[in-house]
Amino acid sequence: MEELNCETMFTLPVVGGISESVVVTWIIMAVLVLLSIILTRNLRVENPGKVQLVLEAGISWAQNFFEGILGKESRRYSPYLITVLLYLAAANTLAPLFGFKPPTKDLNVTAALAIMSMCLIEFSGIRKNGVKHWVKHFAQPIPVVAPITVLEIVIRPLSLCMRLFGNMLAGFVVLELLKFFVPLIVPIPVSFYFDIFDGLLQAYVFVFLTALFMTEEME
Amino acid sequence: MISIDLNLVWTIINLVVLYLLLRHFLIGPVMNIMEQRKQMIDDGFKNAEAAQADADRLKQEYETALSGAKQESVQLIENARKSAKAEYDRIINEAGEKAGTMIESAKENVRIEREQTMKELKSQIAGLAAASAAKIIGGNADDKESRDLYDQFLKEAGEGDGNADK
Numbered sequence: 001m002e003e004l005n006c007e008t009m010f011t012l013p014v015v016g017g018i019s020e021s022v023v024v025t026w027i028i029m030a031v032l033v034l035l036s037i038i039l040t041r042n043l044r045v046e047n048p049g050k051v052q053l054v055l056e057a058g059i060s061w062a063q064n065f066f067e068g069i070l071g072k073e074s075r076r077y078s079p080y081l082i083t084v085l086l087y088l089a090a091a092n093t094l095a096p097l098f099g100f101k102p103p104t105k106d107l108n109v110t111a112a113l114a115i116m117s118m119c120l121i122e123f124s125g126i127r128k129n130g131v132k133h134w135v136k137h138f139a140q141p142i143p144v145v146a147p148i149t150v151l152e153i154v155i156r157p158l159s160l161c162m163r164l165f166g167n168m169l170a171g172f173v174v175l176e177l178l179k180f181f182v183p184l185i186v187p188i189p190v191s192f193y194f195d196i197f198d199g200l201l202q203a204y205v206f207v208f209l210t211a212l213f214m215t216e217e218m219e
Numbered sequence: 220m221i222s223i224d225l226n227l228v229w230t231i232i233n234l235v236v237l238y239l240l241l242r243h244f245l246i247g248p249v250m251n252i253m254e255q256r257k258q259m260i261d262d263g264f265k266n267a268e269a270a271q272a273d274a275d276r277l278k279q280e281y282e283t284a285l286s287g288a289k290q291e292s293v294q295l296i297e298n299a300r301k302s303a304k305a306e307y308d309r310i311i312n313e314a315g316e317k318a319g320t321m322i323e324s325a326k327e328n329v330r331i332e333r334e335q336t337m338k339e340l341k342s343q344i345a346g347l348a349a350a351s352a353a354k355i356i357g358g359n360a361d362d363k364e365s366r367d368l369y370d371q372f373l374k375e376a377g378e379g380d381g382n383a384d385k
Contacts (some may be wrong), residue, residue, distance in 0.1 A: 017226075021230070022226050025230060025234065028241070029236070029237045032240075033237075033244055043252045045252060045255045055249055056253055059250065059253075076296075079241070079242045079247075080238050083237055083246075087234070087237060087239065096299065106226070107223060107232055108226040109226075111223060112228075112230035112231045113230075113234065115227075116231060116234055116235075188248075
């Protein structure tokens with residue numbers, strides 16, 4: 001099952017091997033940035049075009065979604081969460097549909113996302129309530145639980161990372177096996193489920209849980 | 220398959236770069252536009268409210284002015300009526316007075332004329348009587364003496380006549 005492996009695409013002299021997922025991420029980045037440049041070319045305040053309306057509806061939906069979870073005063077975090085949402089949606093759905101291996105199938109990518117989420121969660125808590133409160137809140141409601149709450153710092157992003165990685169890998173494996181045994185027609189609905197539905201669902205769950213943990217931390 | 224290596228770092232860098240790029244190219248502009256539109260709509264509402272308040276204020280002013288004008292016009296008409304009435308009364312009185320004096324003077328004139336005529340008549344009748352008496356007597360009587368006599372006679376007759384007239 002060589003499809004399961006993340007091959008090293010090429011090796012740079014100093015930094016070492018660059019894996020497939022990083023290259024696909026670059027492609028996704030390029031596509032997203034190019035798309036956003038093209039779509040936001042002539043934005044107008046009055047008489048917006050159809051494209052602009054769709055764009056605004058999408059962005060404002062995401063903005064309201066994160067604002068609803070995080071609260072109005074934490075709207076500065078929503079651009080990052082929107083970015084992650086877009087990246088994950090593109091990586092989970094577009095990459096497999098266009099024949100790439102989804103980068104989220106690589107543990108390195110999900111771990112990177114989880115580490116950034118962890119940083120963001122702790123940072124938002126510290127920024128909102130100060131270092132003192134952040135240190136103290138481990139001992140709540142009673143000091144006995146302190147070891148567990150400290151572990152939580154790692155457990156939460158780890159669960160995020162593993163959930164995403166496991167879902168995408170499992171979907172990918174199921175689809176590859178199906179393609180191997182029944183190469184005709186049958187993979188189409190299964191691909192719709194695993195690539196589009198599950199992919200979007202996992203992207204949603206990832207940012208939703210990140211936002212939820214941030215709110216928890218900001219209490 | 221499950222291995223963590225340097226690619227994790229590249230992915231983090233990728234994500235940060237993607238975040239900055241998207242914030243600059245996608246989220247920033249779209250949010251900016253929406254913010255501007257919101258601002259515009261708010262301004263529009265504010266302007267409309269101000270215009271409404273202005274219109275209300277003007278209407279109030281006009282109404283006050285209008286009721287003032289109405290009162291003023293009523294006052295004016297009243298004044299005009301009063302002065303017209305006064306003028307009318309004055310003219311009527313004047314006319315009455317004038318007519319009174321005119322009638323009075325006419326009466327006076329008539330009276331004076333009648334007196335004058337009477338006097339003339341008296342002297343003429345006296346002359347006539349004297350002449351006829353002279354003719355009857357024969358014309359040798361003293362003129363002056365006889366005239367006095369006739370005057371006396373006439374006076375008596377006139378008095379009797381006057382009494383009968385009255």
